Amino acid sequence: MLIPPPSGHDAAVTVVEYYDYRCPFCRRAHPDMVRLLEEHGDNIRYVFKQFPVLDRDGENGVSHFAARAAIAASKQEVFPAFHEKLMTHEGSLNKGVILDFAEALKLDMGRFRSDMDDPALSAYFEQTINLARMIGISGTPTYVINGQVLAGAQGYDAILDLVEKTRN
Template sequence: MNSKSIVFAAALAGAAFQNANAEERLAIDPAERAKIEAVLQDYLLENPEIVMYAIRELQRRQTVAQMLPSIEMYRSFLEEDKDAPVLGNPNGDVTIVEFFDYRCGYCRRHFPDVMRLVEEDGNIRLLPKQFPVLDRPEEKAISRLAAQAALAANKQGKFEEFHTALMSSGVSVTEDSIYKTAASVGLDVTRLKADMADKLIDKRIGNTLAIGQDIGFEGTPGYIIGKDVVLGAEGYDRLKQAVSRAREKLADASQ
């Protein structure tokens, strides 16, 4: 257990001790109770950052709890859409639904961590959902254009290649770079542009935007992993923990 976990455990123990009913607290020898209270007080005074950590974790759990009813309402649409692009293992036991924007710097920097987990685990089904929230009314909708291109690339069977190239590119996402990336992975750009004009593609993106916003995602990236939600680029370890918890819950449900 790392130091943060030890401190967090101490804080939780302190909260549990303080919230115990009077009968339980009286059952503890007064001298022992005084020692426990002193140790907890000293620990928290020496590590005051744990208070903020605990508050942030509480806020995160409250946010997830608020989002879960909407997630359950939309889960079949998010996880069972047969026309949606799939990365990783199509038959994986754990599904990660990822809301992202191709122009989001955090999404792009987090991409290696996401794919590392998918590849190392081998049993994760990753569903990237186009969530182009960075466009502004006074600007050309480049995020949406990139989303349209990605779904059009899927019609040519090259979503993964296009997605990986665009997410891994070190250059800004522009209209020109979208088509250059498409050509670099072997897409027929003329056909791609024609498919991008498909109203069904635009409708799919609009539906995903509406659903993501209704769930409560305000920015990118955002991940739904079973009953858990990861908000932001929290790194490989946080995603791995969420996958492990989802797998544990699946095992419990099957017993």
């Protein structure tokens, strides 16, 4: 199952997903997001928000590494496939597995590593975490659907219900 590309900015509903690649609940909820986009993607603007909050080692942890890697993969236009690999990997993620995914997708590894080391990413993560905390988000997965917060892996029906209730 592969996440379809996000739809246009003029969609009736915007879904922002805050997730951490190491979060077991995010990974469990991932099929719900895939289904939502497969069935309703034409009416949804989907925004992926890296929210690496599970690291004990801060920016040196695996969650930050995975988030940086996903952003670097997006610069080589393979974000959906890379995201899918991270979300569906069985077992715990580590830096070696993440790099193996990049190599399997035939990324330019020099460019990939350079993009991962971009200092602007630290500011991006800090900004994302600060914004999330301002609106009351502390864990993953959390969805902001047309301004309404839905916290936790509540299942497809709960997500679809809020999508339908908030449709413009």
